Amino acid sequence: MELIADVAVESALFHFDQLYSYRIPEEFAGRVARGMRVMVPYGRANRPVQGMVFHLEEREPPKGVRLKSVEAVLDNEPVLDEEGFALAEYMADTTFCSYYDAIRCMLPVGLSVSAKVEYLPSGKLSDVERAALSQEEQTLLAGMQSLSSPRESEVFFWGKNGSANRKIADTLAEKGILRKENLLSRKVGDKNQKMVRICEDVNLESLSCTPKQQDVLTVLQTVGAAADKELCYHAGVTDAVIKTLEKKGIVEYFYREVYRRPKEVERQTPPEDFVLSKGQREVFEGLLSLYQENAPYAALLFGVTGSGKTQVFIELIRAALKDGKQVIMLVPEISLTPQMLEKFRGYFGDDVAVMHSSLSLGERLDEYKRVKLGDAKIVIGTRSSVFAPAKNLGLIIMDEEGEHSYKSDMTPRYHARDIAKFRCVRHNALLLMASATPSLESYYYAKTGRYRLFTLNERYGAATLPDVRIVDMRVEEQNYNFSPLSDEFSEALLENFNKREQSIVLINRRGYSTFGVCIDCGEAVKCPNCSITLTYHKVNGYFMCHYCGYSQRLQVPCASCGSKHVKLMGAGTQKIEDLIKSRIPGAKILRMDTDTTYSRYAYEEKFSQFERGEQDIMIGTQMVAKGLNFPNVTLVGVLNGDQYLYSNDYRCGEKTFSLITQVVGRSGRYEKKGRAYIQTVSPDNSVIVSAAKQDYEAFYREEIAIRKTALQPPFCDLMAVCFSGLDEESAKKSADDFYALLRQEILAQKEKLPVVLLGVTQAGIYRLNGKFRYRIILKCKNNRKFRDLVRRVVSKASHNRIFGKNTVTIDFNGEIN
Numbered sequence: 001m002e003l004i005a006d007v008a009v010e011s012a013l014f015h016f017d018q019l020y021s022y023r024i025p026e027e028f029a030g031r032v033a034r035g036m037r038v039m040v041p042y043g044r045a046n047r048p049v050q051g052m053v054f055h056l057e058e059r060e061p062p063k064g065v066r067l068k069s070v071e072a073v074l075d076n077e078p079v080l081d082e083e084g085f086a087l088a089e090y091m092a093d094t095t096f097c098s099y100y101d102a103i104r105c106m107l108p109v110g111l112s113v114s115a116k117v118e119y120l121p122s123g124k125l126s127d128v129e130r131a132a133l134s135q136e137e138q139t140l141l142a143g144m145q146s147l148s149s150p151r152e153s154e155v156f157f158w159g160k161n162g163s164a165n166r167k168i169a170d171t172l173a174e175k176g177i178l179r180k181e182n183l184l185s186r187k188v189g190d191k192n193q194k195m196v197r198i199c200e201d202v203n204l205e206s207l208s209c210t211p212k213q214q215d216v217l218t219v220l221q222t223v224g225a226a227a228d229k230e231l232c233y234h235a236g237v238t239d240a241v242i243k244t245l246e247k248k249g250i251v252e253y254f255y256r257e258v259y260r261r262p263k264e265v266e267r268q269t270p271p272e273d274f275v276l277s278k279g280q281r282e283v284f285e286g287l288l289s290l291y292q293e294n295a296p297y298a299a300l301l302f303g304v305t306g307s308g309k310t311q312v313f314i315e316l317i318r319a320a321l322k323d324g325k326q327v328i329m330l331v332p333e334i335s336l337t338p339q340m341l342e343k344f345r346g347y348f349g350d351d352v353a354v355m356h357s358s359l360s361l362g363e364r365l366d367e368y369k370r371v372k373l374g375d376a377k378i379v380i381g382t383r384s385s386v387f388a389p390a391k392n393l394g395l396i397i398m399d400e401e402g403e404h405s406y407k408s409d410m411t412p413r414y415h416a417r418d419i420a421k422f423r424c425v426r427h428n429a430l431l432l433m434a435s436a437t438p439s440l441e442s443y444y445y446a447k448t449g450r451y452r453l454f455t456l457n458e459r460y461g462a463a464t465l466p467d468v469r470i471v472d473m474r475v476e477e478q479n480y481n482f483s484p485l486s487d488e489f490s491e492a493l494l495e496n497f498n499k500r501e502q503s504i505v506l507i508n509r510r511g512y513s514t515f516g517v518c519i520d521c522g523e524a525v526k527c528p529n530c531s532i533t534l535t536y537h538k539v540n541g542y543f544m545c546h547y548c549g550y551s552q553r554l555q556v557p558c559a560s561c562g563s564k565h566v567k568l569m570g571a572g573t574q575k576i577e578d579l580i581k582s583r584i585p586g587a588k589i590l591r592m593d594t595d596t597t598y599s600r601y602a603y604e605e606k607f608s609q610f611e612r613g614e615q616d617i618m619i620g621t622q623m624v625a626k627g628l629n630f631p632n633v634t635l636v637g638v639l640n641g642d643q644y645l646y647s648n649d650y651r652c653g654e655k656t657f658s659l660i661t662q663v664v665g666r667s668g669r670y671e672k673k674g675r676a677y678i679q680t681v682s683p684d685n686s687v688i689v690s691a692a693k694q695d696y697e698a699f700y701r702e703e704i705a706i707r708k709t710a711l712q713p714p715f716c717d718l719m720a721v722c723f724s725g726l727d728e729e730s731a732k733k734s735a736d737d738f739y740a741l742l743r744q745e746i747l748a749q750k751e752k753l754p755v756v757l758l759g760v761t762q763a764g765i766y767r768l769n770g771k772f773r774y775r776i777i778l779k780c781k782n783n784r785k786f787r788d789l790v791r792r793v794v795s796k797a798s799h800n801r802i803f804g805k806n807t808v809t810i811d812f813n814g815e816i817n
Contacts (some may be wrong), residue, residue: 007051010097035078039178045163097412110365120340129273236542301434303456305665325394338604355381401433436657466674514570592620625663725806
């Protein structure tokens with residue numbers, strides 16, 4: 001009998017993923033337990049990889065099989081509990097990911113361990129011992145003995161001969177000729193920010209630099225020092241340019257100390273006279289009765305913007321805390337976290353933990369520990385916070401539940417709502433979804449009884465919904481106004497500024513111009529790596545790709561005719577900022593997009609400035625549209641209101657309605673009456689009209705009828721199988737072969753499955769980051785029987801060499817692009 005661990009390894013591909021058995025050496029006996037991570041050799045090359053121990057027992061190994069041994073134990077105690085194991089198995093089943101991909105979602109990056117294997121000569125060999133070695137063993141040993149440092153031995157295990165050399169080194173280690181050591185280092189979070197500055201005593205005038213290198217130096221001369229990512233953006237270069245300057249001794253990297261803990265916000269004093277309205281009280285009491293049943297329930301709170309949903313959350317959380325329960329509060333965007341965090345800390349103090357991707361590794365690790373130990377009772381964060389290690393979960397709240405950001409677009413492709421449902425069933429907890437614009441699926445399930453439906457139809461207190469005006473931009477052009485700002489909205493902005501009231505302008509495009517066109521031949525300026533046009537950024541003077549990061553100067557010759565005459569078309573946040581500055585010279589303008597909010601606390605600082613009245617007008621992308629609450633905002637403008645309306649996505653109407661409704665809802669949330677303007681070239685479109693009236697019911701009735709006729713969610717599930725590769729023909733053939741196997745497997749079923757199999761098509765963005773993309777769409781029922789069928793097809797396809805040359809992803813109900 002031997003002690004054997006069944007391990008999920010991190011490097012296993014989905015179609016090869018299983019639990020692998022490893023022998024536990026005597027030195028680790030008593031130190032290994034279920035839920036702990038180990039380092040194990042994997043594959044033919046015995047590459048060291050991390051793994052999670054799923055099972056541990058004494059048993060006889062399979063006959064004729066020599067099990068590999070665990071090489072290192074990475075944890076002193078289990079980091080995954082029984083709920084984590086159940087959740088990993090659920091995610092592997094439903095999202096087509098590996099076990100370890102699912103586990104990685106549950107653990108903070110700060111717990112990750114990097115491993116490096118070093119082989120050290122054990123001592124001198126006699127001539128007889130050396131002669132007994134094979135020629136390959138002698139060659140590798142001689143090479144390693146000639147090195148000045150063990151670290152240099154890594155060169156033998158790279159490239160095409162790396163796998164063979166590792167096998168030889170392992171054999172020498174078994175013979176005692178080499179000593180094999182695992183060097184482990186734990187990631188505990190970056191305490192420093194990587195910065196760049198010009199080296200001292202560098203004579204810049206005598207340097208010979210490329211234009212891009214000179215751009216970097218110009219920025220550094222202006223600001224003195226800059227974060228590496230910030231420098232890349234403002235100079236319009238990649239980090240390779242900076243590294244080249246470093247090698248030349250012109251610039252140097254250094255680290256600036258940052259704090260591990262999230263930045264503290266001022267505690268907001270709760271309003272003493274706050275009393276729930278009659279509608280809020282009825283909703284709260286209904287939700288409280290569900291919560292108190294101590295059974296898993298899903299409820300949808302549908303309330304107009306400004307109806308006071310957050311105060312209902314707070315009262316419900318108070319009830320959960322009285323019972324000693326923990327609560328997870330999900331928000332769709334990082335930009336919503338500061339205001340929500342400030343308010344919740346005002347009510348609940350240090351019981352609140354925050355989790356989102358802008359925190360450092362150390363900060364996330366600290367917050368994770370606080371929740372796991374029970375020191376923090378409330379978790380506020382974005383999508384991944386649904387995995388927070390709450391041991392006594394009583395309530396999960398999803399604010400703005402219809403937002404697409406709750407769906408992961410990377411493996412594993414989970415939806416936070418599904419994970420929340422799973423956890424609520426485990427804990428007999430209440431899942432509360434809330435929004436003024438819920439997803440069509442959730443509202444349908446609420447109307448048909450799967451979810452409990454609660455509604456708030458009026459704004460809280462004296463506030464009323466804003467007056468909304470639809471502006472036909474076709475009429476503006478007929479009146480010779482070709483600006484992205486209508487005359488009517490421009491006048492309203494000036495009037496609001498003169499009244500010292502604040503305004504929000506939504507333009508969901510960053511940059512200056514959305515594309516450029518060659519004046520001589522009419523060809524658009526496109527990204528060489530992606531099948532999209534480049535966006536011009538006036539701030540740094542570069543065309544940039546928002547997908548792969550490629551950039552080029554404005555005056556680069558046209559790829560088709562060689563002309564340098566480019567006309568800039570369309571408008572982004574930078575252009576709107578310039579236009580408003582020119583029309584309202586004294587206005588203080590705050591621009592909010594990913595170009596201005598990449599620093600760690602940018603959202604909190606900028607929104608706080610706006611709330612204090614330090615800016616008059618806020619211009620931004622969709623990050624300014626949801627969940628924000630500014631008392632002095634009385635005017636909102638939506639530019640390009642039909643931007644998504646005609647895209648190749650069945651959710652285009654839903655996205656348009658949600659975005660317009662949400663941003664319009666930022667206006668007039670207190671005593672002052674609000675106004676909103678929606679600029680569009682489709683003023684009669686029913687989605688635009690319903691959004692202007694804040695009439696979700698009218699929008700829902702029309703949209704759900706379309707979904708039912710077209711057989712789209714919630715009346716079916718959509719599965720997309722996507723293939724991408726550097727070779728177009730190979731990617732296309734992979735998709736064609738998979739389609740043939742899938743069709744064959746479906747037709748072979750004795751019991752016919754409800755499946756509509758569509759053909760192979762190019763993806764919406766046909767080429768992305770240099771890879772060609774094809775897809776297969778299926779209308780199906782996402783159940784165990786269908787998923788098992790897909791797994792069989794994937795297993796068969798994995799034997800096809802063409803299939804192995806391309807990346808394949810499988811996704812249910814994600815964005816079709």
